[in-house]
Amino acid sequence: MRTSIATVSLSGSLTEKLTAAARAGFDGVEIFENDLLASPLTPEEIRARCADLGLGIDLYQPMRDMEAVPEEQFANNLRRARHKFELMGRLGTDTVLVCSSVHPLAVDDDALAAEQLGRLADLAQQFGVRVAYEALAWGRHVSTYDHAWQIVRAADHPALGTCLDSFHILSRGSEPKSLEAIADIPGEKIFFLQLADAPLLAMDVLQWSRHYRCFPGQGGFDVADLVRRVLHTGYNGPLSLEVFNDVYRQADAGPTAVDAHRSLLALQEAVGVAPLPEPVVPTGVAFAELVTPDAGPVAAVLGALGFARTARHRSKPVDLWQQGEARLLVNTGPAGRRDGTGLAAIGLESPDPAGAARRAESLLAPVLPRRRAAEDAPLDAVAAPDGTELFFCATGRPELPDWRADFADVAHETGAAGVRRIDHLALVQPWHQFDEAALFHRSVLGLQAQESVDVADPYGLMRSRAVTNPDGSVRIALSVGAAPTDDTVHAQHIAFATDDVVMTARRFRDAGGRVLPIPANYYDDLAARFEFADGELETYRELGILYDRDAYGEFRHCYTRTVGRVFFELVQRDGYRGYGAQNAPVRLAAQHGVTGV
């Protein structure tokens, strides 16, 4: 189907918005009135720019408070409409949106509304324009889509139809019953379909609409159900995003437009009109790759954690460190020298690496070269929104290229300390792309997104949201800082699963590792909240181990000091399903204390 986006959904000048929409693959745009007024381009130049970019102008919305008003005001409205219809001819667009009136002088008179909208449509018709009438959720007298449709039907004018908007409809409640009347509208009388999702917030609907809308799949509405119903009427116009969002207003238009278009691709897949390659859900973590200018500090921590350097890349300065099924690549190539020590890539075990890459590419993930160097094994990989490289791996499956073929074993001693595998990876997301990150991991990788939780850092409130595969063998905790300014304060981390965190932490410490010190007050509180076996709490206190419990089981975990932008966690989860969010404020405060931030 044709995809479109309202310019108000993107940041920047009109030119920047159009360029971003075209590059992301949209077929058209809705021109938002203020974007046109503020543009130095004439309507003809805007039309030409759009044509050059391959964009149609699918809708214009310059009018409000049009209908059911005293005749004198309506005459003024018609006068204004004539100006705008002329402008639409210059722009080369033929559909105008008219939202239900919020004017204090508007009267509750459907017949008058229908009569005036009919006269507006008469005028529109002279200019080759169609009028799409839409119910605002906070319209003064018309606030539901079926009410708007009744008025359109009563006017019975070929140039008058209705516009459906998922926000205005679903923000009023989404019981299936309330949507049944959509089936009564003939598809050809639905002139336009605007789409937005939103988090389920109990707040004033006008504020909710103006600041918190998001792209389909990022919020709590069942947008797909609504779209299915609309398509069932025979509607074949564009799927058009109209998203008012304070964060997108600030974010670079380019990534936002990609995020937006991805949401429509996933939506079309969900409603069955544009199939994508099947999702290939990862089945485990093959490796995590750290880049660093100096392998020493990382190697010291990994060694103390019981990892052994088991192999070395045949042609590049990359070591493989392994313990159980936990594998870390330590790369001392150019990236680490440029960016410092950080988590640069994740290898995901995939039942079908090539299929996973096709899926990712179809959802606009940047595909990385299959071979990074001529001598490397071919490996499918894409970039996540935060820049992390995701490799789709087939470890130890002879029929498929194996990333380990690039590595030659080296002699090593086994110092295993009980680490079994990577439990989860925690990645700080760019502030403006937190919602995008969750949608990416869900739609591209087929992971499931958990609830978003607030976490109090001493210097601001963070948010965190995990995405996981069904058996929990892939868990990625996405987090975002309190403000665009503090991306760098919060480090990424890699959590290793152990069956006995006390044993592993003790070996780590005895091998010279330094755990993050946890305040004594924390343990006094644990003693108040839970009952422990004799000596248990003293052990935790000694080793900096934190404790939590949920309905499913217990959780014990501890942290290393930070190296560059990375630290490590040891976790023992005995049924527990969370990530220790209860303890995160203590951990964050301790990290600020240690780093002196």
Next chain:
Amino acid sequence: MRTSIATVSLSGSLTEKLTAAARAGFDGVEIFENDLLASPLTPEEIRARCADLGLGIDLYQPMRDMEAVPEEQFANNLRRARHKFELMGRLGTDTVLVCSSVHPLAVDDDALAAEQLGRLADLAQQFGVRVAYEALAWGRHVSTYDHAWQIVRAADHPALGTCLDSFHILSRGSEPKSLEAIADIPGEKIFFLQLADAPLLAMDVLQWSRHYRCFPGQGGFDVADLVRRVLHTGYNGPLSLEVFNDVYRQADAGPTAVDAHRSLLALQEAVGVAPLPEPVVPTGVAFAELVTPDAGPVAAVLGALGFARTARHRSKPVDLWQQGEARLLVNTGPAGRRDGTGLAAIGLESPDPAGAARRAESLLAPVLPRRRAAEDAPLDAVAAPDGTELFFCATGRPELPDWRADFADVAHETGAAGVRRIDHLALVQPWHQFDEAALFHRSVLGLQAQESVDVADPYGLMRSRAVTNPDGSVRIALSVGAAPTDDTVHAQHIAFATDDVVMTARRFRDAGGRVLPIPANYYDDLAARFEFADGELETYRELGILYDRDAYGEFRHCYTRTVGRVFFELVQRDGYRGYGAQNAPVRLAAQHGVTGV
């Protein structure tokens, strides 16, 4: 009265919070549980630190979901309470807050609640602790202050009282009737009073409470009325701020604590318990002072606007430019060389400059030296939260020092172009201190704050809020950018009032001034929205004049290009009361276009 603040209201480590609270003049703190848990200081060290800083610990709140629960769970709660009461002994605090339960197992049984709270109070009494029971607005069975008080009364225990919290009470509605039952509570049974204000948002009360609280006077609650009622009962404990606010969590604790204490000083004045020096409302703008490393560009713009350089400071590189009653100081001293061209100071005409300074000082405004140099006339001045220096002036009043005495007239030609006075000053505020700025201008200067409005910049949503004196001769528009990162994008500006903006703009242009170019599309829209006399719109188009209208009259205005961080506006307001917010998006887009941002 004693003033206190909950540590959760401030950003940073516990040590940073305590230091900031003490420096701002608070008498005590409430220790928030997580701040204690995350602190490396022992309870004894925290106690000593507070004592060193002159702070009492007025409240501790480590317990929740205490009452009306099954006996087994209550036994656990008592066990936990014993730990916390011991801890309170180490901290040296004797009042513990217990909020009404939100636990799913809590039952709707006031008698059980009273019985269990009585047993808790028995235990507390053994440790010299008092229990203050408070109704959370979202408590499971107890959500109103009078309900909480009924339970406390039924328990009838000397160590059990109630805590009143303005947010929990006023968020449920503030009809005076709902507050009448406060008078029924004996003052000695009100163990604590927590204060927070909040903007009037129609949203889920839990989210509202956790993210949007603010200091009294910054929101929409009548906190003063509530406090009056509580004091009338005989309550003589602390006035204690407990403010959960996402912005304060990020902001430097120092300024936030000053802002917080200022709010309590103004509140005590409002309820009549701690008089301050009378507000001295400014009666006009004496001057605005620009600093610049190079007077040339500023002088060129001022000259074209019809200003003449009429005087020069006797000992400093400061020129006085004047036209009508509009006066600008152009200072080429060190500040401009350091910071570039910007608005550094405002002279406010004051009926009583010394009184105005006393008022400001009593409300914690930093007082600036009366004489900036030995040879200067003495002048009362304070710093606003954004660093702007505010001078309290008595221009042309022989009985008082006159700032103009420092200036010697210079020969000049009059090039007057119709500017009569400074209409308003627009100042971008530090992102984290927008609410503080409004409270400062209101309480310190006695100005009235108008409604806050959203303004769409191409790169994010700004907010703007004007403060004015009663006759509009002092108008300051405070604005804040979309994110902490973009303080610098939006320039300050000075708007000059003219009776004929067309004439003034034309003279400006003819004298070589460059107006901000406004897109043709804007004028096409004006033509659609309004009817103009023949040629009127063409004149506006030619001169870059924008137009707006409100219920009170018409508004015509235009802008100069930006010099450094400052630009100028010419405004003709014929009854109009606003600031052209309708046109601001067009202006902002044009400024981005011109500066290439």
